[in-house]
Amino acid sequence: MIDAFFSSSILEPFTAFSPAHLTALALFVAAACLLFVYRNQIRTRSRWAFALRMTLLAVLVLTEASLHIWYIACGVWSAQYTLPLELCSLMLLTAILMLITRSRFLTGLVFFAGIGGAMQALITPNLAYTYPHFRFVQFFVAHAAIILSALYMVWIERFRATWRTVFIAMLSLNGIALIVYVIDRLLDANYMFLRGKPDTPSVLDMFGDYPLYLLAEEALALMTFTLLHVLFFVLPQLLGRGRNS
Numbered sequence: 001m002i003d004a005f006f007s008s009s010i011l012e013p014f015t016a017f018s019p020a021h022l023t024a025l026a027l028f029v030a031a032a033c034l035l036f037v038y039r040n041q042i043r044t045r046s047r048w049a050f051a052l053r054m055t056l057l058a059v060l061v062l063t064e065a066s067l068h069i070w071y072i073a074c075g076v077w078s079a080q081y082t083l084p085l086e087l088c089s090l091m092l093l094t095a096i097l098m099l100i101t102r103s104r105f106l107t108g109l110v111f112f113a114g115i116g117g118a119m120q121a122l123i124t125p126n127l128a129y130t131y132p133h134f135r136f137v138q139f140f141v142a143h144a145a146i147i148l149s150a151l152y153m154v155w156i157e158r159f160r161a162t163w164r165t166v167f168i169a170m171l172s173l174n175g176i177a178l179i180v181y182v183i184d185r186l187l188d189a190n191y192m193f194l195r196g197k198p199d200t201p202s203v204l205d206m207f208g209d210y211p212l213y214l215l216a217e218e219a220l221a222l223m224t225f226t227l228l229h230v231l232f233f234v235l236p237q238l239l240g241r242g243r244n245s
Contacts, residue, residue, distance in 0.1 A: 006134050008074035013128060020131035024140040025122060031148060039155040049156050056149045057099045060092055063142035070134060085180050085191035087117040088143060095149040105168070107159045111150040111232075112169040116224040118143040126198045154232060161233050166225045173221060 004011065015021070035042075042048045064084065071077035084093060091114035098106035121143050129135040153159040181194045190196050197204045197213060207216030 005132060006070065006073070008076055010128050011133075012130050014125065014130040014136065016124065018130065020136070021125070024131075024136075028122065028140070028144040028147070031144065032151060035148060035151055036155060043156050043158075052152060052156070053099055056145055056152060057096060059141060059145045060096050060099070060149065063138050063145065064089070064092055064096075066134075067138055067142075070138075080187050080189045083183075083189075083191065085183060085189075087113065087176075087192050088121050088146065090176060090180075091117055092142060092146055095146050098153065099149055102153070102157060104159065107150070107153045107157075108161055108165040108169050109172050110146065111154065111159070111161065112166065112225045112228055113173045113221075114146045115150050115228060116221060118146040122147075161229055163229070166229050169225060170222060174218075 042052060068077065068082070068084075071082045076082065084090065091110055094106055095110045095114060097103070098110050122140065125139060127135065127139050131137070177192060177194060180192050183189065184191055184195055193204065194214070196210055204213050204217070207213035207220075
């Protein structure tokens, strides 16, 4: 049982929107709802807030560390394929620094790029293994933790974004993509799918072939960042003004 859980062999391939996938999504939604419902109680109790921040930090560190241990143990670690240079891997590492430093700049980046990328990954996973397998559990826990960490900074630490934050996040994301593209060329790799679409079905399939889908990704990122900003910051502010008037 343990050997099968950690095996590098694909005994049963992942299927999008299977019962296992839908259950993982439901658990994530439940966790986000609980964080929202109890946000005031957590915020007013510093020990609860600290414990939650440390728990999220531990989950992020353990999921990323365990992934690379698994790569090495299975003999599949490769600079060409397994460096933490995918968008969600980079946002996971950024989220770790964010939770340690509580940096407003890092929070803006994780909130927009992290939530945008992780949400897409949760809905259309680039994943070969299904439940019960280590990679399935690690994948969904890691991506959920990225989003929950960003929501923690908004709902508990009271991070507030502006349109300038959106612009900085877009600029930072493009800067990251440029650096990763250079590394892709040097390693003949395809991190962040900057040189080709993933093999598994994804939202990129809707946007044409290379390099047209890269332009569509830019537009999708801007739309996603704008939607997140409106939903989490603009609308609550407008509703707050309406209640106070």
